[in-house]
Amino acid sequence: MRPGLIDGFGREITYLRVSVTDRCNLRCSYCMAGEVSFSPRRDVLTIEELEFLTSAFIACGIRKVRITGGEPLVRKGVMHLFQGLSRHLKSGILDELCMTTNGILLAKYASGLAECGVRRLNVSLDTLDRDRFAEITSGGDIDLVLKGIDAARDAGMAVKLNAVAQKGYIERDAEALVQFAQDRHLDITFIETMPLGEVKSNCADHYLPLGELRQLIERRWRLSDTDESTGGPARYVRVDDTGGRIGFITALSHCFCESCNRLRLSATGALYTCLGHEDFTDFRAIIRQQGNVTSLEEAIHSAVAAKPKSHDFGTSPGREPALKRQMSVLGG
Numbered sequence: 364m365r366p367g368l369i370d371g372f373g374r375e376i377t378y379l380r381v382s383v384t385d386r387c388n389l390r391c392s393y394c395m396a397g398e399v400s401f402s403p404r405r406d407v408l409t410i411e412e413l414e415f416l417t418s419a420f421i422a423c424g425i426r427k428v429r430i431t432g433g434e435p436l437v438r439k440g441v442m443h444l445f446q447g448l449s450r451h452l453k454s455g456i457l458d459e460l461c462m463t464t465n466g467i468l469l470a471k472y473a474s475g476l477a478e479c480g481v482r483r484l485n486v487s488l489d490t491l492d493r494d495r496f497a498e499i500t501s502g503g504d505i506d507l508v509l510k511g512i513d514a515a516r517d518a519g520m521a522v523k524l525n526a527v528a529q530k531g532y533i534e535r536d537a538e539a540l541v542q543f544a545q546d547r548h549l550d551i552t553f554i555e556t557m558p559l560g561e562v563k564s565n566c567a568d569h570y571l572p573l574g575e576l577r578q579l580i581e582r583r584w585r586l587s588d589t590d591e592s593t594g595g596p597a598r599y600v601r602v603d604d605t606g607g608r609i610g611f612i613t614a615l616s617h618c619f620c621e622s623c624n625r626l627r628l629s630a631t632g633a634l635y636t637c638l639g640h641e642d643f644t645d646f647r648a649i650i651r652q653q654g655n656v657t658s659l660e661e662a663i664h665s666a667v668a669a670k671p672k673s674h675d676f677g678t679s680p681g682r683e684p685a686l687k688r689q690m691s692v693l694g695g
């Protein structure tokens with residue numbers, strides 16, 4: 364029996380998000396600034412280091428791993444990481460291996476991911492309008508994402524859509540997105556914009572409390588509250604007519620920290636125990652300088668013990684702290 368990871372506030376930590384690159388093949392306005400600087404390659408963990416470190420977290424009690432980015436599928440060798448980690452699914456020590464992707468390269472990798480035991484994927488899609496998609500992502504081709512979603516479903520994976528609710532955009536797109544999800548029996552989650560990084564699109568200008576978005580969706584569908592959870596911060600409602608599920612991630616208007624079960628590892632080996640704090644533990648230094656499993660496990664337990672009680676984004680957009688780290692460093 365593994366001892367498990369319990370933080371200083373009694374929360375059991377079972378979920379690790381691993382960013383495998385801070386690079387991306389898109390430039391979403393709320394995520395990456397015009398001039399983006401990426402980590403030098405020597406600072407980025409190798410696929411072997413990522414697998415070693417992730418496996419150490421699993422040995423300490425992590426039961427769910429999500430691979431993210433930047434865009435995870437642009438990382439060379441990422442399928443070797445999935446193949447390596449899939450052994451923990453087979454042994455039963457890991458419950459779930461999943462990924463968040465923008466879907467651009469998904470058609471190519473879907474069947475390989477399914478073979479590695481990936482059962483669920485989050486695909487980011489903020490609009491179904493071709494031109495608005497290109498505008499939000501700085502030139503992305505929505506057809507590739509739609510093909511990726513089809514390929515993932517054909518390979519037997521459950522796809523959940525993630526849409527960032529940007530005021531001035533989502534009002535026009537929410538209805539079509541919800542319809543698209545209902546037609547395909549997909550979950551869809553709307554995410555409030557979070558103030559991370561110095562990005563092109565100012566979070567305060569595009570901040571829409573999701574309560575307002577819900578009212579907008581309710582003009583067309585009847586929604587019922589549920590207490591369902593997928594182990595994440597989303598609150599879910601059911602669409603009465605279709606039985607479909609819509610999630611709302613309200614990072615700013617409702618704090619969900621009391622039930623936080625997650626850790627985030629950057630591609631350079633920095634472990635963040637909270638998305639809303641700058642403090643991190645440098646696991647690259649620990650594995651490159653020491654490489655000793657006992658000290659690694661000790662470092663994991665002490666980082667978890669020091670996990671902050673709550674993010675400090677503030678509850679109103681006017682009180683945002685200027686966190687310099689972009690979302691693409693940790694992948695949400």
Ligand code: SAM
Binds near residue numbers: 434435525693
């Ligand atoms: N590239 C992949 C993707 O887009 O799905 C994975 C990384 S991306 C950083 C992870 C998620 O963070 C995406 O769903 C994206 O929409 C969301 N995201 C990025 N910047 C955000 C922001 N400022 N506020 C809220 N969500 C954001």
Ligand code: SF4
Binds near residue numbers: 395
């Ligand atoms: Fe890339 Fe994802 Fe950020 Fe968009 S949200 S720029 S796809 S990392």
